[in-house]
Amino acid sequence: MKMTGAQMVVSTLEKNGVKVVFGYPGAANCPIIDKLSFSSIKHILTRNEQGAAHMASGYARVTKTAGVCTATSGPGATNLITGIATAYMDSVPMVVLTGQVGLPLVGKDAFQEVDITGATLPFTKHNYLVKDGLDIPRIVNEAFHIANTGRPGPVLIDFPMDILKQEFEYPDAEEELNIKGYKLLGKASEPQIKKVAEAIKAAQRPMILAGGGVVISDAVSEFRAFDDITNIPVMSTMMGVGVMNSTDRNYYGMLGSHGSRAANALINKADLLVVMGSRLGDRTTAHASRALEYKCRLIHIDIDPAEIGKNIQPYIPVVGDIKDVISQLKPLLQDYKVSEEWDKEAQEIKERFAQKIVTEDTGTVNPKYFLKRLCAKVGSNAYIATEVGQNQIWTTNYYDFTSPRNFLTSGGFGTMGYGLPAAIGASTAQKKLPVFSIMGDGSFQMNLPEMGTMCQWDIPVKMVVFKNNRLGMVHEHQFMLYNSNYQAVYLDGSPDFNKLADAYGIKNSYIKENSQIDGAIDEMMKDNESYLLVLEVDPYETTGDSLNEKPMTVKEDN
Amino acid sequence: MERYTLSVLVENRAGVLSRVVGLFSRRGFNIESLSVGPTQDERISRITIEVIGDELLLEQISKQLSKLIDVIKIKTLRSSEIVKRGLVLVKVKVTPKTRSEVMEITNVFRANIVDISTSTLVIELTGGNGKLNAFLEMIEPYGIEEIAKTGMTALERGTNTLKLDK
Numbered sequence: 001m002k003m004t005g006a007q008m009v010v011s012t013l014e015k016n017g018v019k020v021v022f023g024y025p026g027a028a029n030c031p032i033i034d035k036l037s038f039s040s041i042k043h044i045l046t047r048n049e050q051g052a053a054h055m056a057s058g059y060a061r062v063t064k065t066a067g068v069c070t071a072t073s074g075p076g077a078t079n080l081i082t083g084i085a086t087a088y089m090d091s092v093p094m095v096v097l098t099g100q101v102g103l104p105l106v107g108k109d110a111f112q113e114v115d116i117t118g119a120t121l122p123f124t125k126h127n128y129l130v131k132d133g134l135d136i137p138r139i140v141n142e143a144f145h146i147a148n149t150g151r152p153g154p155v156l157i158d159f160p161m162d163i164l165k166q167e168f169e170y171p172d173a174e175e176e177l178n179i180k181g182y183k184l185l186g187k188a189s190e191p192q193i194k195k196v197a198e199a200i201k202a203a204q205r206p207m208i209l210a211g212g213g214v215v216i217s218d219a220v221s222e223f224r225a226f227d228d229i230t231n232i233p234v235m236s237t238m239m240g241v242g243v244m245n246s247t248d249r250n251y252y253g254m255l256g257s258h259g260s261r262a263a264n265a266l267i268n269k270a271d272l273l274v275v276m277g278s279r280l281g282d283r284t285t286a287h288a289s290r291a292l293e294y295k296c297r298l299i300h301i302d303i304d305p306a307e308i309g310k311n312i313q314p315y316i317p318v319v320g321d322i323k324d325v326i327s328q329l330k331p332l333l334q335d336y337k338v339s340e341e342w343d344k345e346a347q348e349i350k351e352r353f354a355q356k357i358v359t360e361d362t363g364t365v366n367p368k369y370f371l372k373r374l375c376a377k378v379g380s381n382a383y384i385a386t387e388v389g390q391n392q393i394w395t396t397n398y399y400d401f402t403s404p405r406n407f408l409t410s411g412g413f414g415t416m417g418y419g420l421p422a423a424i425g426a427s428t429a430q431k432k433l434p435v436f437s438i439m440g441d442g443s444f445q446m447n448l449p450e451m452g453t454m455c456q457w458d459i460p461v462k463m464v465v466f467k468n469n470r471l472g473m474v475h476e477h478q479f480m481l482y483n484s485n486y487q488a489v490y491l492d493g494s495p496d497f498n499k500l501a502d503a504y505g506i507k508n509s510y511i512k513e514n515s516q517i518d519g520a521i522d523e524m525m526k527d528n529e530s531y532l533l534v535l536e537v538d539p540y541e542t543t544g545d546s547l548n549e550k551p552m553t554v555k556e557d558n
Numbered sequence: 559m560e561r562y563t564l565s566v567l568v569e570n571r572a573g574v575l576s577r578v579v580g581l582f583s584r585r586g587f588n589i590e591s592l593s594v595g596p597t598q599d600e601r602i603s604r605i606t607i608e609v610i611g612d613e614l615l616l617e618q619i620s621k622q623l624s625k626l627i628d629v630i631k632i633k634t635l636r637s638s639e640i641v642k643r644g645l646v647l648v649k650v651k652v653t654p655k656t657r658s659e660v661m662e663i664t665n666v667f668r669a670n671i672v673d674i675s676t677s678t679l680v681i682e683l684t685g686g687n688g689k690l691n692a693f694l695e696m697i698e699p700y701g702i703e704e705i706a707k708t709g710m711t712a713l714e715r716g717t718n719t720l721k722l723d724k
Contacts, residue, residue: 121577122584126627129573146627180722181569181630306621309614 006031012140026072028099031164047449053083058425066093074112089412093152102162125153188320197332203272212239213277219323235263242404257286261353387419387443389473417446512536591709642712651701
């Protein structure tokens with residue numbers, strides 16, 4: 001059949017089940033935008049291409065399938081980059097469609113030309129520059145397959161404008177997918193899993209570290225069932241928050257530089273650590289790398305063989321999908337239970353480090369208490385997106401997540417500006433649950449214009465801004481490591497956020513006492529529309545539950 | 559630290575080499591030598607890469623390379639089980655007096671003289687790293703004008719092959 005390249009792109013997107021494309025037009029991707037308007041797919045115009053990428057990423061985390069975004073060549077494409085790298089680091093499936101200058105102009109430094117496939121090589125799972133319009137259906141199908149399967153990730157396709165506009169005679173039957181260099185994993189090795197079972201039985205003080213891989217392989221209920229039987233203490237990485245119900249007695253919080261004290265203390269006592277679906281990134285092992293290298297035997301289970309042995313050499317490596325591994329492991333440990341002494345010791349440590357939260361009125365809202373109250377009121381009947389900084393760590397440690405898919409955060413890449421657009425993406429993906437965007441006044445201002453997207457497309461997001469008039473995380477960092485020389489962290493010049501919300505026609509309120517929290521949350525939840533709640537927060541409130549905790553000193557300021 | 563040889567089958571497409579090389583540089587691996595060319599199946603190229611490191615590094619390189627979609631197959635070749643050759647072209651200064659000496663050395667190494675002028679010889683030699691280096695060492699005192707050296711390329715001895723799965 002005769003079709004233009006752009007028509008074929010859109011038709012293949014439809015065949016892959018795409019409902020929404022987040023994007024921003026320009027000359028080079030205009031052919032796609034044009035054809036989208038004749039399709040079943042909705043195009044959501046964002047305010048910056050970076051927003052489009054984060055929205056696709058948030059959309060993907062909720063729908064468990066690749067989110068799609070588009071931008072034009074040159075600056076449009078480079079604006080996507082932060083969003084692509086964010087998705088790559090957290091293994092989020094995404095298909096990115098960029099326009100490119102016409103093929104005869106490629107390499108000539110044409111207007112708005114950039115080598116986007118070259119630029120994104122290090123942080124895409126794969127990318128394509130289309131050179132023949134007849135390849136379009138194959139490439140788009142491959143892109144979805146690669147993005148969604150195995151360890152998911154972003155795939156970028158760069159479409160030269162002339163190919164999008166040109167007509168091609170496409171064969172009626174589609175080519176079958178056959179990517180020689182991309183084969184999916186089979187079942188995990190049985191002998192290796194037997195070794196894991198033996199090692200767990202032989203250990204005195206075993207622990208499990210649950211990572212994002214447990215979430216991606218949809219193994220949360222299997223994981224919990226496994227832990228119900230074995231009773232092994234569990235901690236998680238940031239991407240694994242919610243794999244265990246946060247209030248479960250066997251859950252000890254997040255491990256790492258901003259994790260819970262209990263988890264960081266326990267890892268240094270464990271003699272065996274079973275890592276499921278985690279890269280063992282430097283932030284996760286910040287307080288544990290010595291223990292992991294010298295004291296504690298490490299079992300590393302991951303779908304990506306390259307993650308095993310990349311950062312820490314394991315005692316037993318297992319390559320496999322977590323769901324498959326747990327289903328094989330569970331029968332072998334049917335009669336196993338962790339020793340009572342270890343269980344008791346772990347519980348004692350957890351109790352000892354339990355933190356008391358300030359709940360009385362002090363002139364500012366305690367963010368930790370706010371998150372506890374928000375959780376008490378909406379619990380797992382909401383999606384919670386965070387930005388990066390103190391707001392993220394507070395949310396991770398004080399919102400009691402009961403399911404991991406409800407928590408959207410930029411873990412590996414630590415991208416400020418992620419949360420608001422990701423929340424818009426999550427809210428586009430489903431209408432059932434409210435979506436909260438928890439932010440600081442720094443990160444809010446990174447992608448703040450996306451409030452326009454929210455209004456234009458009627459996408460409700462409940463925005464919460466912890467206002468302390470500074471970049472709180474860096475402020476804390478400068479307290480700990482730069483002798484309280486607070487530099488470049490003050491946000492003087494910020495607008496009145498409530499007036500700004502008014503200007504967008506978004507309902508809003510401002511509170512500064514703990515006793516106002518419940519009323520403010522109720523007010524925010526009243527209607528199914530966007531809302532901005534600004535909370536005055538003590539600038540010296542720390543993230544605090546890590547091993548380093550000391551109260552920040554007041555050395556004001558200048 | 560040891561020298562390893564990796565034989566990598568890749569899609570013969572534009573940009574594939576930059577994916578492979580880019581991976582080495584951004585992961586902080588060093589390439590000792592590299593050669594690339596199409597195989598008997600023109601859709602497939604073979605890249606031969608020499609690296610110096612330990613087993614762990616080699617394993618990590620090999621796993622990271624496998625993740626590239628355009629990489630089809632990888633094999634680590636043991637030096638005892640392969641034939642490995644590189645090519646060097648070297649332009650040497652000669653005088654009427656030294657020309658025959660250089661030609662004698664060339665003969666000993668079974669190298670070929672491929673160009674001659676009144677004051678220079680261009681000599682071609684294939685062989686493993688050891689042989690090439692030994693030859694260059696012998697020639698060096700006469701005055702080397704220029705060297706052009708390829709990376710090593712290698713095949714397994716005997717009936718073993720690195721082929722696509724059917």
